[in-house]
Amino acid sequence: MTKLKEYLEEAKIAKDTxxxxxxxxxxxxVIAKELIASPLVxxxxxxxxxxxxxVSELATSAEVINELSDEIGVPKSYExxxxxxxxxxxxxxxxxxxxxxx
Numbered sequence: 001m002t003k004l005k006e007y008l009e010e011a012k013i014a015k016d017t018x019x020x021x022x023x024x025x026x027x028x029x030v031i032a033k034e035l036i037a038s039p040l041v042x043x044x045x046x047x048x049x050x051x052x053x054x055v056s057e058l059a060t061s062a063e064v065i066n067e068l069s070d071e072i073g074v075p076k077s078y079e080x081x082x083x084x085x086x087x088x089x090x091x092x093x094x095x096x097x098x099x100x101x102x
Contacts, residue, residue, distance in 0.1 A: 004088070005069035028056040058099060059092065068092050 031052035035041050043051070058064055071091050075084040 003069045003074060004072060005066055008065065028052040031055055055096065055100070059096060064092075064095055064099070067095055071095070 028049070029052070032045075032048045035043065035048040035052060036045060041048075068088065068091060072084075072088050075081070079087070
C-alpha cells in the first residue's frame with residue numbers, strides 16, 4: 001500500500017483522471033455554493049467566492065497534500081475504505097483549520 005502522495009503522483013503519471021484531485025476552481029465552486037446556501041453563514045457572494053478560492057487552493061497545494069499524506073499514512077490493516085476516507089477527511093479538516101487560523 002502506498003501513501004496518498006505517491007498514489008496521486010502515480011495516477012497523474014498514468015493520466016487516470018478518475019483518481020486525480022479536483023481542480024482548485026472546481027473545488028472553489030462547490031465550497032462557494034455551500035457557503036451561499038447555508039443559513040448559518042452571513043457573507044456576501046464575493047466574500048464566499050474569495051474564501052472558497054483560498055480554501056481550495058490551500059487544500060490542493062503540494063504542502064497540504066504532503067502533510068495529509070504524512071499524517072494519514074497508509075490504511076490500517078483493520079480499517080475499511082470508508083473508515084480510511086473518514087479519517088483522511090477529518091485529518092484534512094484539521095490541517096485546513098490550523099492553516100487558516102494562522
